[in-house]
Amino acid sequence: MSGTHTSGGVVWLGSPAFPEAARSAVADTRLRTNLRKATGTIRDKRVAAAAELDDWEELRTAAAAIKRATLRHLDHHLLRLEESVTAVGGTVHWAADAAEANRIVTRLVRATGETEVVKVKSMATQEIGLNEALAAAGITAYETDLAELIVQLDDDRPSHILVPAIHRGRAEIREIFRERMGEWGKPAPEGLTDDPRQLAEAARSHLREKFLNTKVAVSGANFAAADTGTVAVVESEGNGRMCLTLPETLITVMGIEKVLPSFADLEVFLQLLPRSSTGERMNPYTSMWTGTVPGDGPRAFHLVLLDNGRTATLRDTVGRQTLGCIRCSACLNVCPVYERTGGHAYGSPYPGPIGAVLTPQLAGVERAASLPFASTLCGACYDACPVKIDIPEVLVHLRARAVDAARGGSLPTPESLAMKAAALTLATPRRLSFAQRAGALGSRLLARRGVLRRLPGPLHRWSDTRDTPAPPRETFRAWWRRTRPENQ
Amino acid sequence: MRIALFITCFNDTMYPNTGKAVTTLLERLGHTVHFPQAQTCCGQMHFNTGYRREALPLVRRFAEAFAAYDAVVTPSGSCAGMVREHHGTLARQSGDADLMAAIGNLAPKVYELSELLVDVLGVTDVGAYFPHRVTYHPTCHSLRMLRVGDRPLQLLRAVKGIDLVELPEADSCCGFGGTFALKNPDVSSAMLADKVANVTQTRAEVLCAGDNSCLMHIGGGLGRLRTGVGTLHLAEILAGTEGDPR
Amino acid sequence: MTTSRETILARIGSALTDVPKTERYDAAAISRDYRASHAGGHDVTALFAERAADYRATVTRTVHAPTAIAAALAERVPASLIIPDGFPAQWLPDEGGPRRLADRPPLSVRELDAAAGVLTTCAVAIAVTGTLVLDAGPGQGRRALSLLPDYHLCVVRAAQIAEDVPEALRRLNPRRPLTFISGPSATSDIELERVEGVHGPRTLDIVIVEPTTPAPGEAA
Numbered sequence: 009m010s011g012t013h014t015s016g017g018v019v020w021l022g023s024p025a026f027p028e029a030a031r032s033a034v035a036d037t038r039l040r041t042n043l044r045k046a047t048g049t050i051r052d053k054r055v056a057a058a059a060e061l062d063d064w065e066e067l068r069t070a071a072a073a074i075k076r077a078t079l080r081h082l083d084h085h086l087l088r089l090e091e092s093v094t095a096v097g098g099t100v101h102w103a104a105d106a107a108e109a110n111r112i113v114t115r116l117v118r119a120t121g122e123t124e125v126v127k128v129k130s131m132a133t134q135e136i137g138l139n140e141a142l143a144a145a146g147i148t149a150y151e152t153d154l155a156e157l158i159v160q161l162d163d164d165r166p167s168h169i170l171v172p173a174i175h176r177g178r179a180e181i182r183e184i185f186r187e188r189m190g191e192w193g194k195p196a197p198e199g200l201t202d203d204p205r206q207l208a209e210a211a212r213s214h215l216r217e218k219f220l221n222t223k224v225a226v227s228g229a230n231f232a233a234a235d236t237g238t239v240a241v242v243e244s245e246g247n248g249r250m251c252l253t254l255p256e257t258l259i260t261v262m263g264i265e266k267v268l269p270s271f272a273d274l275e276v277f278l279q280l281l282p283r284s285s286t287g288e289r290m291n292p293y294t295s296m297w298t299g300t301v302p303g304d305g306p307r308a309f310h311l312v313l314l315d316n317g318r319t320a321t322l323r324d325t326v327g328r329q330t331l332g333c334i335r336c337s338a339c340l341n342v343c344p345v346y347e348r349t350g351g352h353a354y355g356s357p358y359p360g361p362i363g364a365v366l367t368p369q370l371a372g373v374e375r376a377a378s379l380p381f382a383s384t385l386c387g388a389c390y391d392a393c394p395v396k397i398d399i400p401e402v403l404v405h406l407r408a409r410a411v412d413a414a415r416g417g418s419l420p421t422p423e424s425l426a427m428k429a430a431a432l433t434l435a436t437p438r439r440l441s442f443a444q445r446a447g448a449l450g451s452r453l454l455a456r457r458g459v460l461r462r463l464p465g466p467l468h469r470w471s472d473t474r475d476t477p478a479p480p481r482e483t484f485r486a487w488w489r490r491t492r493p494e495n496q
Numbered sequence: 497m498r499i500a501l502f503i504t505c506f507n508d509t510m511y512p513n514t515g516k517a518v519t520t521l522l523e524r525l526g527h528t529v530h531f532p533q534a535q536t537c538c539g540q541m542h543f544n545t546g547y548r549r550e551a552l553p554l555v556r557r558f559a560e561a562f563a564a565y566d567a568v569v570t571p572s573g574s575c576a577g578m579v580r581e582h583h584g585t586l587a588r589q590s591g592d593a594d595l596m597a598a599i600g601n602l603a604p605k606v607y608e609l610s611e612l613l614v615d616v617l618g619v620t621d622v623g624a625y626f627p628h629r630v631t632y633h634p635t636c637h638s639l640r641m642l643r644v645g646d647r648p649l650q651l652l653r654a655v656k657g658i659d660l661v662e663l664p665e666a667d668s669c670c671g672f673g674g675t676f677a678l679k680n681p682d683v684s685s686a687m688l689a690d691k692v693a694n695v696t697q698t699r700a701e702v703l704c705a706g707d708n709s710c711l712m713h714i715g716g717g718l719g720r721l722r723t724g725v726g727t728l729h730l731a732e733i734l735a736g737t738e739g740d741p742r
Numbered sequence: 743m744t745t746s747r748e749t750i751l752a753r754i755g756s757a758l759t760d761v762p763k764t765e766r767y768d769a770a771a772i773s774r775d776y777r778a779s780h781a782g783g784h785d786v787t788a789l790f791a792e793r794a795a796d797y798r799a800t801v802t803r804t805v806h807a808p809t810a811i812a813a814a815l816a817e818r819v820p821a822s823l824i825i826p827d828g829f830p831a832q833w834l835p836d837e838g839g840p841r842r843l844a845d846r847p848p849l850s851v852r853e854l855d856a857a858a859g860v861l862t863t864c865a866v867a868i869a870v871t872g873t874l875v876l877d878a879g880p881g882q883g884r885r886a887l888s889l890l891p892d893y894h895l896c897v898v899r900a901a902q903i904a905e906d907v908p909e910a911l912r913r914l915n916p917r918r919p920l921t922f923i924s925g926p927s928a929t930s931d932i933e934l935e936r937v938e939g940v941h942g943p944r945t946l947d948i949v950i951v952e953p954t955t956p957a958p959g960e961a962a
Contacts, residue, residue, distance in 0.1 A: 031682040040686075046934040066776040073772045081767040083754040096917070102747040154940060155931035171931050178932050204932040208940045215941065220851050236916040246889065246927035246942025253885045254851060264750065269769060271916045275908040276776070278922075286930050289793065290871035293942060294922035295885075301919050303848070304884035315746075319753035325760055344669045348686045382680060384673025384687075385544060387640030404582075407546030427542060431550035434505060434537040435557070444509045459719065469681035473688060474716025477510065484503050484512035488531050 017106055017317070017371050025378035029353035030345075042177045043350050050341045053287025054392070060289070061279070071276050072396035075332030078269055079322060085234040085267045086313060092237030096299025098309040103261075105316050110141035112312055113226060113259055117147050120257050122224045126215075128241060128248045129153035130228025131335055132261045132314055134166060134357035135370070138226065149226065150192070150218050152247035154211050161188040167351030167359060169337040170285050175350045178202040189214050208245075215247065225251035225306070229262040230281070230334065232311070233271040238298045239311065240274065242281055244291050252295045258306040263314050265322075265331035277334060280394035285336040317370035326405040327369050332395040333362050339389035339399060345382060354379060361389035365402040373409050380406035422466070441485060448479040497616075500530045500565035502558075502606070504575045505537035511708040514571050517735035518609060521622060522569070524737070534561040539586070540578035545675045548586060555586050559598040567605050569612045571731050573638025573707045576608040581641055608638055609731055610647040610706060620650045625738040627657035630728075631700035633691070633714065635707040636669050648706055648730055655733060663703075664694045672713035692717040695725055706730045779870070781905035786869040787950060790903045793872030797925025798938050799946040807833035807897060810949045811861065815839045818945065820859030820893050824849070828880025829863060833897060833951070845883050854886055859893035860943075865920075866913045867898045870906040872925070874898065874948065877918040885919055894943040896923075900952045 033039060058064045078085055090100045103109035109132075117125055125142065127133065127149050139149040139160075151160040158173035159166050162184045166172030173181065185196040185207065194214045200206055227248070231240040239260055241248045252258060268274065282291040300309050321327050340346045340360030351359030356367040356376070364383055368376040380403050383389075389399040414421060420428075433443045454460055455478035463471040470476070482490070499522060503515045519529045538558055539551035558579065562568045570576050580603050587596040613619055632652060638644045652660050671677065671687025691714055695703050703718070705711045708729055715727035744752075781789055791801045804810035812835035815823070823840040843849065843857055863881030864874045874896050876882045881897075888894050904910040914920060927942030938944065 027680045027682070030680060034682045034686045042933070050930075050934045061777075061780055063776045063780075066773075070772060070774050070776055077767060077772060080758060080761045080765065082758070083751050084767060086751075086754075102745065102750050104746040104749050108746060152941075153931070154929050158931070171934060173931060174934065181932060204935060204937045205939065207932055208929055208937050212940055216855070219941070220855060233916065238916045244927065245929045245931075245940035247940070249885065249889050249921065250941055253889060264754075269767060272908075272911060275911050276774075278907050278911075279776075286934075286936075288924070288936075289796075290868070290873045290922065290924040292797070292924050292926070292928045294920075296916065296920040296922075298917050298919070301878070304878050304886075304919055313750070315750045315753065319750060319757050322754060323757035344671070344687050345680075345683050348683050378679075380546075381676070382683075384636070384669045384671060384676045384684075386636035386669035386673070388636075388667075388669070391640055404544055404546070407544070408548045409546075411546030411548075423545075424547075427545065427547045427550055431542060431547070431553070434539075434554055437533060437536055440505065440508075440536050447509070461720075466678060469678050470716075472681065473685040473720060474713065475719035476716055477712065479510050480512055482512060484508045484515035485531075485533075487512055487516065489533075492531075 026353055026355070026382040027378060029355060030349040030382070033349040033353045038177070039175055039350050040348065042175055043347055046171070046174050047341045047347050050287055054284060054338055054341065057283035057287040057289065061283070067276055067280055068394055068396050071280055071394055072332065074268065074273050074276060075395050076329065078267065079265065079328055079331055082264065082267070082322065085269055086264055088234040089232055089237065089267050092234060093299060093311050096237050098237065098299045098311055101310060101312045103312055103314045103316070106136035109136050109261060109312055109314050109316065110138055113138060113261065114142060114145045114147065116257070116259050116310055117142065117224055118145070120224050122222075124148045124150065124222050125224045125226050126150050126152050126218055126222045126251050126255065127156070128225065128227035128243065128251045129156050130226070130261060131169060131357060132228045132263050133226060136261070136314065136316060138261065150215070150222070152215050152218070152251060153243075154208065154245055157211055157215070158184055161185070161192060165352055166357060168340055169335050169358065169360070169362075175352070178204060178207065181207055185210050193218060219250040219254055223255050224257045224259065225255040227251055227258065227260045229260050229266055231274060231277060232262060232267050233274065234267050235270045236298055238271050238296050240294060240296045242291050242294045244286070244293065246293055249293055249295055252297065253305050255306055257308045257310070259310045259312065261312045261314055264318050281334055281336055284338040284392070284394040321369040324369065327365070327402055329397050330362070330365050330369060330402055332397055333366065334395055336394055338392040338394065342388040342392045344386060344388070345384065354382070361399045362397070365399055365406060368406050373406060374413055377410045380410055437485070441483070444479070444483050448481060451478040454478075497527065497566045498530060498564070499527055499612075500532055500562055500568045502535060502538070502562065502568050502570040502575065503531070504570060504572045507571060507708055510712065511729065514708055514729040514731050517729065517731040518569065518571050520735045521731060525617065525619065525622060527617070530565065532561045538575045538578045540575055541674055543578065543582055543586065548589065552586055552590055555583050555599070556595060558583065559595060559602055562602055563598060565605070567607060567612060567616055568602070569607050569609055571609050571706070571729055572709070573608045573635045573642055573644065574709065576606055577637040577641035579603055579606045608642055608644060608706060610644050610651055611642065613651060614647040621654035622651065622734050624655045624734045624736055625657050625740070626655050626733045626736050628701045629659040629661060629699065630702045630704050630733065631661050631663040631695060631698040632666070633663055633670065633695070633703060633705045633710065634666055635705050635710045638706050639667065644706070651730065651734060652704065656738065658733075661698045661700055663698055665690070670710050670714050672710050674709070677713065688713060688717045692721060692723070696723050700725060703727045704730055704733055778908050779905040781869050784869070786903045786905055787900045787952060790867055790869040790872060791950060793870065794925070794948050795872070797872055799872070799925050799948050801948045801950065803950045803952060805952050805954045807949060807951045808835045811835055811895065811897065812839065814895055814947045814949065818859065818893055818947065822858045824854070824857050824860040824883070824887050824891060826862055826881055826883030826887055829861060830881060845887055851886065851890065854890040857891045859895060860887050860891045861895045861897070862888050863897050864902060866910045867903040868907060868910045869903050873910070874923045875910060875914060876921045876923065877914060879918065885921055888921070889942060892943055893945045895947045895949065897949045897951060900950055
């Protein structure tokens with residue numbers, strides 16, 4: 009089964025490596041302005057919402073403990089979930105990879121005879137490229153979350169887990185609505201301004217017909233309780249309620265790691281998730297359903313359990329914690345790297361710090377080798393994470409995996425040679441002293457008034473924007489030996 | 497108490513004055529400072545860049561060099577963090593039970609300078625004098641890995657003559673991140689630009705921090721833009737007294 | 743042929759070799775040191791009213807439901823109002839006001855969409871978060887009723903207000919379809935600024951019905 013977990017895999021990798029993609033993103037001043045404004049707004053709200061609960065740390069600890077203990081017995085909980093969902097009239101499907109999940113959903117939609125589906129925002133279906141797969145089968149998927157709608161109309165890619173159009177400002181959104189809405193359905197109203205209220209109203213009006221007419225919905229799931237078979241979707245706009253209530257058939261695609269042992273566990277996550285993601289005490293709408301109910305909502309409910317690299321992630325005892333992620337996006341909003349680059353540079357539906365650890369694990373480190381390095385290890389993400397995923401720990405762990413994978417190559421990289429040389433130099437104080445003397449001599453030849461303005465080779469990446477002090481004549485070690493001969 | 501100084505390879509080479517300041521300060525407070533000559537480097541650069549195999553011998557050397565002391569002080573939040581948080585990881589991965597035991601014994605005794613002063617030696621007023629406008633950048637690893645909190649600020653507030661001003665967006669990373677600055681130069685430079693702007697906005701004469709690597713980064717940006725703002729390690733401010741030639 | 747179900751379960755089994763075979767999931771071993779409630783001794787009715795209002799719901803406290811409902815309807819003047827089966831008759835104002843619609847036989851989605859408002863009860867409310875929970879029980883009707891009309895007027899009995907999320911979940915029956923509602927529909931999708939009013943009802947009024955204060959000498 010080697011490699012099968014990535015067949016189909018995570019969509020949309022293969023964009024340039026992070027440093028190159030980040031270069032153009034950093035140069036885009038409008039993007040930088042949009043991101044800074046949006047992440048700045050949400051940061052303060054999140055901190056305030058978390059600070060309101062004086063047991064925030066205890067809630068985080070409980071959430072981490074539930075997630076980690078659940079993952080240690082994932083098979084048990086999944087079988088229990090399957091049993092519960094089946095008992096209440098749902099049908100459970102298992103998909104080993106993206107291609108299989110897409111085939112299952114396509115087959116289920118075709119069986120209804122419909123050619124259109126409405127969608128609730130879902131990371132899992134982004135990950136597997138479901139919309140593209142459905143389109144290839146002649147089925148049109150309508151995204152109904154406002155930001156997903158913006159992205160779909162603009163033929164764009166999402167750049168944030170919670171707010172996929174975070175890279176767009178209101179004026180750009182107005183233009184997208186005016187130019188594209190008509191191609192997909194009801195056009196934008198005449199005289200649409202960039203007032204967010206008007207833009208939301210335009211989306212309401214555009215999508216209302218779709219909600220009333222479409223017979224099949226596709227959703228993701230935030231949580232699923234194994235003991236009761238209850239599935240939960242957390243949202244704000246009501247598009248989720250529309251999709252989960254009005255159509256006749258509901259197909260939910262859920263990563264296998266979303267299972268919770270019990271309905272009661274939701275008491276922890278329903279407190280953490282809204283406060284971490286939108287900085288609200290509670291999001292406007294949460295829907296929970298347990299199978300089907302006669303006379304209320306869909307008559308058929310299908311739950312597709314998706315692996316697609318999750319079991320490979322589970323295998324890594326350090327990386328495993330990544331599967332605890334509840335997709336709140338707090339780590340994106342606090343990340344200084346994400347704030348400057350936005351989400352597209354990560355080349356994955358999962359951007360930001362969590363994407364930098366999740367994508368390489370789902371898709372294979374070799375396919376996303378630059379992502380674990382797309383962080384300064386500043387640790388802001390770990391502090392913000394409501395389920396205490398130690399993202400810096402996983403980042404350095406994956407860096408080691410990337411380096412070790414490259415060790416087998418025929419030619420050593422310049423970096424690996426430099427690292428080996430540094431290790432040899434640092435192996436003994438004598439070698440270090442020798443290198444210090446040589447380096448100091450060389451540097452002083454290049455320095456002017458003790459400052460190096462341009463450094464040789466790849467070090468120009470540093471010296472392009474920074475002066476560097478020339479090392480002083482005497483190292484600390486030498487000073488100590490000279491001044492304290494008695495204390496050696 | 498036998499206090500050993502772990503100077504760090506970077507300070508040893510680039511910022512010896514910081515080590516001299518730590519020595520001066522601790523001796524002024526009545527302690528003897530030892531400098532184990534066998535020390536070289538904590539292995540942070542290798543570990544953080546993914547070269548764990550190369551980092552392991554450095555961990556071994558560190559454990560041997562400092563085994564005999566009651567406390568190890570280092571003027572670097574990130575190197576203290578490396579020892580406390582990650583030496584154990586490397587030791588465990590090596591499967592060497594002796595090394596694991598040695599690290600388990602040693603790591604909790606390794607302190608960043610402000611931790612040693614405030615927690616171990618119980619002092620916040622070290623009798624320093626520094627009549628300048630200063631702003632303080634809390635480095636990421638001291639803040640979020642070691643959780644030094646406001647200990648450095650407690651020490652700075654007690655400095656006589658100091659005009660300590662708050663740095664806007666102080667908690668934001670400066671963009672250094674070790675090899676990150678070379679691997680992702682554009683993002684790093686963008687973060688640096690924002691940090692430099694925040695520093696200059698304070699109209700401070702001196703930017704202070706507990707880690708010279710971050711200071712070299714921010715100072716490099718401040719220098720390139722000829723802002724005239726200088727950088728000093730926390731130890732250097734705390735070491736100064738009234739009557740020092742300045 | 744192996745099914746994907748078997749494949750995935752086998753992958754999980756082989757991924758968890760570090761977990762001792764004898765280990766079982768133990769819910770009791772999870773540290774749950776967090777608070778059962780963040781109401782902090784506040785009057786839960788007042789807290790719920792304040793928190794629901796924070797999310798732009800209009801909240802009225804009353805001892806006489808028909809008066810408060812009539813006042814809300816007089817303010818909003820919906821042309822029509824769905825009243826689900828099982829809504830307490832004694833809470834309804836006298837005739838007059840909007841045209842009343844029953845969901846019997848079930849209204850079509852077109853009829854629901856054309857309805858201006860809906861009047862429901864709820865199953866539970868949550869004080870700390872200002873949340874209503876509907877479970878499609880009596881007086882609430884199926885989920886679509888409180889979704890398509892643009893105006894939702896919800897009546898809460900004070901005794902239905904739970905202090906916080908844990909208590910609310912214990913009071914709910916997961917077998918019923920549950921809808922948690924905190925204010926009118928909203929989005930933060932444009933520059934992460936909250937804007938009220940997208941697909942769900944754009945106006946949410948809440949009437950809290952409190953017991954009449956016992957007269958002196960009367961048993962509480």
